[in-house]
Amino acid sequence: MAKKTKSGKETPLMKQYNAIKAKYPGALLLFRVGDFYETFGQDAVTASKVLDIVLTKRANGSASHIELAGFPHHALDAYLPRLVRAGYRVAICDQLEDPKSVKGIVKRGVTELVTPGLSFNDNVLEQKTNNYLASVYFGKKDDCGVAFLDLSTGEFMLSTGTAQYVDNLVQGLKPSEILYAKPQKDRFNEIFSEQANSFALDDWAFTYDFAFEQLTQHFGTKSLKGFGVEELTEGIIAAGAVTQYLKDTEHKEVAHISALSRIEADRYVWLDRFTIRNLELIHPQQDGGVPLIQIMDKTLTPMGGRMLKKWVLLPLKEKDAIDRRLSAVEALYKDEDLRDDISDLFRHISDLERLISKVAVGRVNPRELLLLKKTLIQVEPLKELLQENGHSELLKLADMLNPCAYLRDRIEAEIKDDAPLVINQGGIFRDGIDPELDELRSLAFSGKDHLEQIRQREIERTGIPSLKIAYNKVFGYYLEVSNAHKDKVPEEWIRKQTLVNAERYITEELKTYEEKILNAEGQLTVIEQRRYMELVRNAAEYVTPVQQNARVIATLDCLASFADIAETHGYTRPDVHEGMEIDIKNGRHPVIERQLPAGESYVPNDVLLNDGDQQIIVITGPNMSGKSALLRQTALITLMAQMGSFVPADKAQIGITDKVFTRVGASDNLSKGESTFMVEMTETASIMNNLSERSLVLMDEIGRGTSTYDGVSIAWAIVEYLHNHSRCKAKTLFATHYHELNQLANDFKGIKNFNVSVKEHDGKVIFLRKLREGGSAHSFGIHVAQLAGMPNGIVDRANEVLGYLEKEKAQEKQAEKVAKIPANNYQLSLFDAVDPRLEELKNKLEKIDVNTLTPLEAMMKLNDLKEVMK
Structure with a gap:
């Protein structure tokens, strides 16, 4: 009981509790007291809320109390998962000795610290999902290390890269818990603010020498060369912190963590967090949505389901x-x-x-x-x-x-088919495995036959036909004789109890047999447990x-x-090649086609992209016409092919893609004070700054979050940038409402206009969902509003305003007030032009060492450069 003595001092129990609690700050302590796990103080308040159990108060001295909440120890497997899934670290404190054999306070200690990222409990784990503990370490410059451990499977991986690359891995693999160094808290929160469960370790756990020693000691090696990770310094540091955390959480038996593998950035397609989200690879963006994994996962084993998720998140590049x-x-x-x-x-x-x-x-x-x-x-x-x-x-x-075979056959030969769930119940092993077990079982479980033999023998000897043998907890086995025959009781019988109609006796033979039975039951449990653990140790080999x-x-x-x-x-095998072209014939969206109503078929489309005359396709057409679906299906077909899967198309020739970027849809990030447009621009900037020559870029309605002129200007500049990039001719699908962008196809050889066709009939629009060459001149936005159920008054007024604006635009064109946007046909290099001033400017810039300039010198140099341009 959690209370103090009358003098106000702590009881021995509470003193023991507080000492153990102090060793595990931040963890909820389940303290074994008799047949219950108890929680005290704030832990009790938390446990009562999460577990919906009764919160009580116990006296804690003359003028205070302490909260208390508990549950039966046998209910641990029911309650523990609820605490862990709620994000709590739970220290399980057990009694380390038998209370019956101890005078005073029972010795207790934490036998396991269960955290969201470290668990073997089947009720905590999801069958087809890895339960990763991650560790991140920020090195010098932008180098960042990351390690992932699934304790339940023994999988241990590490990698090193930029903070953005590590963030991509974290977002994809979704660890249940992340470790970081205490001094790096601000940097961690800046990048991983969305991570719910994290834990900070002392910075000494994140040092190279310590990590190297920890890992080589664990794997029994002199170096890490055999794992191919010896050059990944930051990754090794992150992995070393994981091994320390295992020790801190009392996970000492970790022989199943037998290898350390490397997540090779060069081997897998780059998928940033936005792309994983926008393509709905693993999780749908909206409730009731269907992600790609749900369509692709027909696996029948838990291991297969977990591996398939990794294949979907890490498509191959080789x-x-x-x-x-x-x-x-x-x-x-x-x-x-x-x-x-x-x-x-x-x-x-x-x-x-x-x-x-x-x-x-x-x-x-x-x-x-x-x-x-x-x-x-x-x-x-x-x-x-x-x-x-x-x-x-x-x-x-x-x-x-x-x-x-040996392990399989041994389990088959020794373990009963109806073996119990726990080892202290007995009945684990088959008969004939161990002579000692067989003899003890005969004593413990064939007792009725032996007792009946004793009863029959005594009936014949004494002439008492109604003699009974029974058992009670007070004096064990006894003989019961009715009063009518008590004069026949032999002198050596010892009377133990007198009833109204009978008397009860014990004999030396009964006491000896009783002792054998009780000893047999105790020995059975000990021998079975010892033999079982021996079998488990052999299986561990x-x-x-x-x-x-x-x-x-x-x-x-x-x-x-x-x-x-x-x-x-009806998928076909794709032809994956090392060229730059993506050529898809009659491609379909793998998810949408499965969600269509019965009888309705998906309209397939062709897509051709290369690094030459069709590098960028500008797609126009109204909402609901299928532009976004076309963009996504192109990316999904490409990724499925590089996962090693057949694809939903009649034919697909896929030039290996190393990065896939999407800018599709946006929402406010109010927690960071970012508007929809700011989120859109942030994601777009990330794409522009990470392009490669084999990138596939999907952009949908860029610029729509700001004014029309700003939006058109930004979209226009982005398309030009993608086309004119001096190194990276990223294959791009650019869906837009801005029909002004159709002009780009006239100015740039690598840009082509396509539209998702629609048909007008009796003032209504019919979506044909077929991609056709050429730009579209109409958005049909008012038609879409009408389909959505907009009141007729609003629709009519919108048509009236549209007519007026189109009339004004036509008049402006006649008056030549709207000039054609000039083509920007130069490459994205400031110094490709032949202007001698630019050549002089280039020479002056090359001579400047920006690392040694003072602020005043920098201003003077800048003024000098301005004079050159004049």
Whole structure:
């Protein structure tokens, strides 16, 4: 009980509680007291709200009290996930010795600190989602390191890059918790302000020497060269902090974290946070929406579902790697029987990654061992199926599968099919496994037969036909004799209790047998637990091959999923090449076509983009005509191809793309004081500053958040910039309402005008959703307003105003008041012109060392340059 003595001093229990609580600041402490986990003070207030349990108050000295809230210890698995999902770090403090054998205060200690990013609890984890703990470290200049650990699977990755690159990874992989160094709090909040759960560590945990020692000690290596990460200094520092955090949170058994892999920026397509959001790869932007992953995920195993998310977020850039995936998908696509057989096996496969991780940390229960066995049973026939197909990529996968026959057979031979959920209930092992276990079981569970033998023998010896043998907690087993026969009781029987109609006796034989039974039950539990943990330790020797099996099964599951959706939805194999052209014939949006009403088919479109005569397509047309869908489907088809998936098109030739940028839709970011237009410009600036020659850029309605003239001017300048860029001829789809941009096609060879066609009939507009060459001269905005149910009075007045404005515009043109915007046909280099003043200016600028100038010198130099231009 949480209270003080009458003198006002802390009780031994509260003194112990406060000492333990002080070691885990910021964590909610679950303190084991008897059969309950208790919380005290502010922890109790928090727990009562989150868990909806009763908050009480207990006396804490003569003039104070302390809040108290608790729940039964056996309900931990029900309550703990709710606290963790709410974002709390939870320290579980258990009794470290048997209260029955201790006088005074029981020794207690924290046995585990569960955090949002560190958990093995199935009720906390999502089956098809990794539960990453991330760590970020900001190095010199713009270098930033990041590490990701999924404790539940043992996956450990790191990378180094710009802060923006790390932010992209964080936004994509969605860690449940992020670590950072305390001195870097402001920088962390500036970049990762949207991250809900974070924890600051002391800065000494983020030093290279410390991290290097931590990692090499953990992996038992002299260096990190074998993992290919030795040059990623900031990433190593971030990973070292993760290993320290594991120690801080009492996670000592981590043998399943057996490798450290590198997320190679050069290997994957750059997808910034805006693109991941705008293309709705993983999450829909609106409630009820459908993301791409939902269409593509037909995986049957938890490992496959988790791997597919990574494939969607990290499309490949290496042609050979893409082709290998596509070839494997094609083999499965053509062999429907093989896919069916694989599916039948996969339905019996459990979460192999997380099961073997529980084995490694000694937290696997008997039923989970049975699931591990049942999964390993599927490996042998799966291996044979892949070998029979004979395709080279499938043969490679088959070769990596290991049935782990000894482990599988041992679990099958020793663990009962109806084994209990917890190991202290007994009944784990089969009969015949251990002679000592068999003998003890005979004593403990065949007692009724033996007692009946004793009863029959005593009836014959004493002539008492109604003799009974029974048991109670006060004096154990006893013989009961009715008063009618008590004169026949032998002298050696000891009377223990007199009833109204009978008397109860004990004998030396009964007491000896009772002692054997009670000892047998206690010994059974001890022996079974010891033998079970020995089996778990032996199983832990198979962590590496089982993890490899899990990776192979996950890979095959993803490939089979791609083959399944290809057949179901009529996808074709893309031709991924190293050229610069994207040529899609009759492409479709993979998500929208699945959401159409029955009987309505998606209108396909062709798209051709290159770095020459069709680098930029300016698309005009009204809202609802399908411009945004066309932009998104082009990006999705490109990304699906580079994931290794077939695509929704009749034919697709995809030149490898290294970056995909989207500027589609916007909303206010009021928390940062940013308007819709500011958000739009920020995202657009990010695109312009990160272009590459193989980029694919999708821009929708740029400039619409400001005045018409400002908007047209900005959109115009952006299209020119993309066309005239001296290095990066980014392939671009530019959807706009500004029909003035149609003029650009006349001025620049790489810009083409297209429109999404519509048809007017009886004053109404019909959307044909077909992309046609040539610009559109109408927005049909008033028609769209009418379709949306705008009151007729407003529609009529809008048409009246439109007529007036168009008349005025025609008059202005006649009076030549509107000049044609001059073409900006020069490349984006200040010094390409032949003006001698520019040459002189260039020479003077090259001689200036801006790093050594004082402010006054800089002003004088600037004035000098102005004189040159005059």
